[in-house]
Each structure stands twice: as structure tokens, then as C-alpha cells.
Amino acid sequence: MRCMLIDDDIPTVEALLGIVNWDEFGITEVQTAHNIQDAKQLFENGEPDVIICDIEMPRGSGIDMIKWARDRQYEGGFIFLTCHESFSFASKAISYDADSYLVKPLDKQELEAALRKSMDTLKKKMMMGEYSKMGLAWLKNKDVVERGFWSDVLTATLSPRIHLIQSEVQKRELSLSVHTEYILFLVSVPRSQIESEWDESIFQYALSNLISEILITEVSLGRMIAYQVDKVFYNAILIESPLDKKWLQDSAENIILMCRQYLKCTATCYFSEKTAVSGLSQVKTELEQLDESNIIFRGKVHLPNEPFHYDITDRFTLDMELFTLLFVQKEKVQIVNRLKKELELLTSLNKLDSTTLHSIREDFLQVVYSLLSRQHIQAHRLFADDVTQSLAQKADSSVFDFMKWAQALTDKTVDSIKEVLQSEGVVERAKRFIQENYRQDLSREDVAASVYLTADYLAKVFKNETGQTVKEYLNDFRIRAAKQMLIESTASIGEIAMDAGFDTISYFSTVFKKLTGETPIAYRSKHKTAR
Structure with a gap:
């Protein structure tokens, strides 16, 4: 196999040549280039199997190189190097199917792990290459057809009656039994839990790829369905029972870890009980409702029949007199900080369920509306802008979303009251x-x-x-x-x-x-x- 190193920094290239045991990875030839133009010329003389490329170079970036190569149907491995983390570079690298994204100074173990991952991916592609073009197209089409079937089952587009499902299986020429029981594995990432720079379609693509890489040895792509509900990204995976439960839990924990490490987001995983095909749509709805009610137990694996344990023996009541006083004194920072401390305390005591969060929201609104009424300010006009409306719609979904909404509400309320009072003679x-x-x-x-x-x-x-x-x-x-x-x-x-x-x-x-x-x-x- 052949590798190409591209970096405008000559000492870095020399260091890479020395620290990696290339033979261990089956690489017999390593070519070097110090700019994109030279790299393209070497590429046209013979495609390398893997490219290790610096992203930021004065005469053309690594993104330019991978785009150029992918436009020529290059399917080899691609490892990026950079001196600092850049979100825009990372998201573009993901969209062009890069294998890894490493930050300098390079760690030998990280580099070797990235090379090993690229080699494994390349071997899988080579194995697939043994099929004829027609056979490969059939395999891809099979995954698409099966994914469509499961999507119809989960959304109840197909009737839950067994004989109708069986008819659909036969019509689509799928190799599965309607009498088999399945575990529904649901991965959830709310939009508020990811970095704002992400484009939604690119994030969904990156999340699906990450999950499929972890599960692909046991679950076919046709049984992984990505979809979005409101501002939550979901991946539903159909797992044929029986399957090693420890492997499932370990895989879910790995997904959460990899999402946090590479996608900089918080994923939460839910498992259902074994369920017949006819009941999967209902189970999906129940898991989504469970996710919607999950306020403080995110970033965890939730197994079936293990409900969230909230301590609701004593319901919390917001100190409305205190918050009224803080608003009258126009203490915006104290209002937000006090509210944040209350929520953090409730979270630490497992007392913050969705009902409690909603009641705190209602009490907080009552304080705000009462103050605005005294100043003859119309709340429905003050909070009619799209940003505030959007924050209000998401306020009950998490502590983070609640605090964003409360901050915006506090700022608008205090600033409006100040403006009214200043305008009075x-x-x-x-x-x-x-x-x-x-x-x-x-x-x-x-x-x-x-x-x-x-x-x-x-x-x-x-x-x-x-x-x-x-x-x-x-x-x-x-x-x-x-x-x-x-x-x-x-x-x-x-x-x-x-x-x-x-x-x-x-x-x-x-x-x-x-x-x-x-x-x-x-x-x-x-x-x-x-x-």
C-alpha cells in the first residue's frame, strides 16, 4: 500500500516519516509533498491508498485537496492535521468523508490509531470491491429498501396488522421474519445540546455515520433510521433479538463518549423491551415521550423498566416575593443567578422533573406579567419577536433551554420597565x-x-x-x-x-x-x- 504525506512544514514531514512504523500498517511506499500542486501531480501518477494532509497551507488548503480528490472518485483514506481546532474545517472535513482530524503537536498513539482506522475502512471497501458493480448496487439498494420499510413501520405508515406487514415484506423482497422480536435502540441529541455553528443536515449526517461505525459489525445500515422531531435529532436502530446485552450497553456508552469527544454534543440512549414488529411504532412514541420528559438525566444510557428517579415528596415553590423585589430593584444578574442556583440545587437532589420545571416557569411568568401590568406594558407585544417565541417553545425541554429563555425574559422586562420610568416626567x-x-x-x-x-x-x-x-x-x-x-x-x-x-x-x-x-x-x- 502507498501513503502520501502533504505538509508545507518540512520538519513535520520528516518527523512523520520517522515516528510511524509504516510496515506495521502494510504501507510499503510513502510519498511526500509540500504543497497541493505537487501533491496533485503525484496523485495523478498513481493514487495513494491513504493521504495524511495538513489543513492550513499557504498555496491551497487540505480541504481543497480532499475536495479535488473526492471529485475524482477517490475512495482512499484521508487524515487531516491542523495546528488548532477549527469548527468550520472540521465540519467540511466530515462532509467530504475524512477518516480523522488530528490536532498538532501529534501524539504517536493517536496518529497510529487514526492510521489503523483508515486501513480497516480501506480493507472493508476492498472487500466490497470483490462484488460486481451490479451486486454492489443491489446491496446498496437493499439497505435503502429495508430502511424505507422500517421507517414506515416506526411511523405507523404501515398498518400494525401482521398479515399486512408480511405482505409488504414480500412485496419489497426483504429477508426478515415478521414474527421476530426486536429491541428499539433510540439515540437522541437535542439541537440545544450541539454547537450553534453546525448545519443541521451536516450534523445529522455526521451523527448517523458515527453511530453506524460503532454498530456496523452487528446491525445492517438498513436498520438504522435517522429522523428529526421538532429540534431533536433521533437515530432509531432496530436490533434483532437475541443480542448480547452487554455489547449493546457498551456500544451505547461508546456512542455517548464519541459524540461528546468528536461532535461536541450530548447524546442520550434509550432501549426498549423486546417487541413484536406490530408494536414498534407505539414503542418509538413511548421512548420519544420519555426523552421529552428527560430534564436532568441526559448523556446517559437508559435501560427498559428503569424509570427516572425523581424525589418529588416535597414540591418546590418559587419565592415570588424575592424575585418581585429583584425585578423592582432591576437586578438582572441576581435574578438569573438566583434562578440558576435554584435549578442546580433541585437537579443535584433529583427533584427537577418536567412538572416542577413547568411550575417554576409559570411562577416566574406570573412575577413578570404582574410587574409589566403595573407599568402598563403589554406582555404579548413585548415578547412577540421570533427569538423570544422560539426560546419559550423550548424552555421546558432542559435546564439549559430554560435558562436561555429566563435570561431573555429578564433582560426584556427590566429594560422595558427602565425605559418607561425614564420617559416619565x-x-x-x-x-x-x-x-x-x-x-x-x-x-x-x-x-x-x-x-x-x-x-x-x-x-x-x-x-x-x-x-x-x-x-x-x-x-x-x-x-x-x-x-x-x-x-x-x-x-x-x-x-x-x-x-x-x-x-x-x-x-x-x-x-x-x-x-x-x-x-x-x-x-x-x-x-x-x-x-
Whole structure:
């Protein structure tokens, strides 16, 4: 076999020639090139079986080289080298079917492992090459046909009745028995658990390839079905029973490890019980529902009949008074940090199930809506943008998604309230203070202090703008509140007077009659009768 080394750094090429025992891998000839142009010329004189190539070179990148080679139907191995991790390079390398992606300085064991993987892949391709072109096409087509069959079974496109399934098996000329029981192995990766730079189609392709490489010795490609539900990537694998359960669990743990290491994402694996073909669609739905309810047990292998163990003996209640105070004080960082600590504590105690997370969300929304209502801000308009709507839809799916939503909600709420308050003049702020504190024993000095003015100056400004004195406005607002209480409550006149901020019933009655033209008792009698 022949290998080609491509790197503009001559010492690196010399080092590679020396550290690898090429004979061990069956490589008898190693060619070297220091730029893409020379490499292409060597390539055209005779294709190498494997190429080890630096990605970043001044006269053409390694991506250019693999694209050029793949365009010429080159099916040999390709190992990339780079001085630093680059997501864009890695994703392109995956799309061109590179075997490995190694970061310098090179580790001898990693390089040899990558070479061994390339050689194994190459041998499989050579074995496949022993089939005729027609035979190879048939094999590929067989996987496509079988994958289509299983996809129809899992989505209930096919009727679950055995004789109809059997008819479909015969029609598609598949070699399987409808009486065999299968284990459904489901691999889940939520979109929120992968790096944002990933293109969804490339990620799904990379995830499917990784899973198939791990399982291919025991499971045919025709029984691996990749699909997406909302923002979750799934791979459903049909495993014919019986199969070594330890091998299955080890394979699932390997998938989780490889996803974390190479795709930088969190995968979760679920296994069903042995199930007849007719029941697979229902089982798939149940596993997806299990995944949807999984808030804190991600990145693990979940075996059948092993439910998530939540401690829900004491349901958690959000401290709404505390969060209201933090919002009033406009402490955005403290709001988010306090919420994050609460969720982390619940997670550590296994108390954060989907019901608890949803109730925390509802309580948090209640705090926000109450504050916005006081400021006359319409929540449905404030949160109508696509980004906030998208975050809201995913908020119940994980702690990470919940915190992204809570952060966005907090920022918008606090910033909007600040904007409203800053736009108010001195008189409007004085009115707001009166409206929020009218039940208290308020003096003109108290109101002036709330807007940082002297009492005399506020009195002058207030009278000029409203036509009322501060005291008149205060009494007017108190009487409006009292009128509502007289109609809607059964409280006594004395209780209403006190609740509206008046010291005595007599003074309340005097002010009430002056402003309304009738006594509190007469007003209540007339309006309660009218209702």
C-alpha cells in the first residue's frame, strides 16, 4: 500500500516519516509533498491508498485537496492535521468523508490509531470491491429498501396488522421474519445540546455515520433510521433479538463518549423491551415521550423498566416575593443567578422533573406579567419577536433551554420597565408614587422626597400641570379606590375608609360627599341596586 504525506512544514514531514512504523500498517511506499500542486501531480501518477494532509497551507488548503480528490472518485483514506481546532474545517472535513482530524503537536498513539482506522475502512471497501458493480448496487439498494420499510413501520405508515406487514415484506423482497422480536435502540441529541455553528443536515449526517461505525459489525445500515422531531435529532436502530446485552450497553456508552469527544454534543440512549414488529411504532412514541420528559438525566444510557428517579415528596415553590423585589430593584444578574442556583440545587437532589420545571416557569411568568401590568406594558407585544417565541417553545425541554429563555425574559422586562420610568416626567412619577402608596399616611413631603424635590417646588409644578394640589390628587385617587370597594366588597364603611388611607370615618365621609355629591352609604345603596 502507498501513503502520501502533504505538509508545507518540512520538519513535520520528516518527523512523520520517522515516528510511524509504516510496515506495521502494510504501507510499503510513502510519498511526500509540500504543497497541493505537487501533491496533485503525484496523485495523478498513481493514487495513494491513504493521504495524511495538513489543513492550513499557504498555496491551497487540505480541504481543497480532499475536495479535488473526492471529485475524482477517490475512495482512499484521508487524515487531516491542523495546528488548532477549527469548527468550520472540521465540519467540511466530515462532509467530504475524512477518516480523522488530528490536532498538532501529534501524539504517536493517536496518529497510529487514526492510521489503523483508515486501513480497516480501506480493507472493508476492498472487500466490497470483490462484488460486481451490479451486486454492489443491489446491496446498496437493499439497505435503502429495508430502511424505507422500517421507517414506515416506526411511523405507523404501515398498518400494525401482521398479515399486512408480511405482505409488504414480500412485496419489497426483504429477508426478515415478521414474527421476530426486536429491541428499539433510540439515540437522541437535542439541537440545544450541539454547537450553534453546525448545519443541521451536516450534523445529522455526521451523527448517523458515527453511530453506524460503532454498530456496523452487528446491525445492517438498513436498520438504522435517522429522523428529526421538532429540534431533536433521533437515530432509531432496530436490533434483532437475541443480542448480547452487554455489547449493546457498551456500544451505547461508546456512542455517548464519541459524540461528546468528536461532535461536541450530548447524546442520550434509550432501549426498549423486546417487541413484536406490530408494536414498534407505539414503542418509538413511548421512548420519544420519555426523552421529552428527560430534564436532568441526559448523556446517559437508559435501560427498559428503569424509570427516572425523581424525589418529588416535597414540591418546590418559587419565592415570588424575592424575585418581585429583584425585578423592582432591576437586578438582572441576581435574578438569573438566583434562578440558576435554584435549578442546580433541585437537579443535584433529583427533584427537577418536567412538572416542577413547568411550575417554576409559570411562577416566574406570573412575577413578570404582574410587574409589566403595573407599568402598563403589554406582555404579548413585548415578547412577540421570533427569538423570544422560539426560546419559550423550548424552555421546558432542559435546564439549559430554560435558562436561555429566563435570561431573555429578564433582560426584556427590566429594560422595558427602565425605559418607561425614564420617559416619565416628575409629575407622572409623583402620581405613580401616590397610586402605589395611597393606603399609607402620605404627606406632601413624602411625595416630594420620592422624586427628589422640595415639597414647595413639587407643589408648584404639580398644580401647574394637573390643576390640583398634591393633597387633592391624593384624596381623589383614594375616593376612586373607595368607590370600587363600596360596590365590589361587603366590608363596612369604616373598613373601607381605613383601607383607602383615611384616618377617620368622618373625614372620609366629608371628602367622599364633596367629590361625589353623596354619602358613602347612599353611593353603595344606589350602585349595588343598579348592579
